[in-house]
Amino acid sequence: MYERITRDITITVEPTFLEEHSQPEKGHFAWAYRIRIENRGKETVQLLTRHWRITDAKGEIHEVEGDGVVGEQPVLDPGASFEYTSGAPLPTPSGFMVGSYGMETEAGEPFRVEIPAFSLDSPYQNVVIN
Template identity: 65%
Template sequence: MYDQTTRAIRVTVTPAFLDEQSTPEENYFVWAYTIVIENLGQEVVRLRTRYWRITDALGRSQEVRGEGVVGEQPLLKPGESFEYTSGAPLPTPSGMMVGAYQMETVGGEMFNVDVPVFALESPYEKKRLH
C-alpha cells in the first residue's frame, strides 16, 4: 500500500497483479489498483481530471490524461472518501505508475493532488540482489 497527502487530500493506492488476466508467454501482464481518495480538510472539492505516467521495466513510459476517474467526477465533502479500482497492462513483468488528480474547490480554485509512485510487481519478475 502506498499513500500521499496533498493539501489535506490523502490518496492511498493498493496494486495487485492479476495472474488470471495475464499471459506471460506473450509478454502481457495485468495489474489492478484500488485507490481511496480521502478529504481530510475543511473544503468541499471535486475531482476533475486525472494524469498517469506508466513506465515498464525497460523504462518505456506512456502518459494517460482524461476527465474524472472510472467515468465519474466525485464530489468530496470534508471527511468523505471515494474508492475505485482500475487496471493497467504492461509488456514487462514489472513497472511503476505515478500520477495526479486535478481538484476544484466550490469557489472554482483548481489544484493538483499527487498520487504516490507505486510499483507494479509480478511473480514473473526475476529478482536481483544488489
C-alpha cells in the same frame, strides 16, 4: 499500500497482480489497483481530471490523461471519501505508476493532488541482488 497527502487530500493505493488476466508467454502482464481518495480538509472539492505516468521494466513511459476516474468526477465534502478500482497492462513483468488528480474547490480554485508512486510487481520479474 502506498499513501500521499496533498492539501489535506489523502490518496491511498493498493496494487494487485492479476495472474488470471496475464499471459507471460505473450508478454502481457495485468494489474488492478484500488484507490481511496479521502478529503481530510475543511472545504468541499471535486476531482475533475487524472494524469498517469506508467513506466515498464524497459523504461518505456506511457502517459494517460482524461476527465475524472472510472467515468465519474466525484465531489468530496469534508470527511468524505471515494474509492474505485481500475487496471493497467504492461508488456513487462514489472513497472511503476505515478500521477496526479486535477481538483477544484467549491470556490472554483484549481489545484493538483499527487498520487503516490507505486510498483507493479509480479512473480515473473527477474530479481537481481547486488
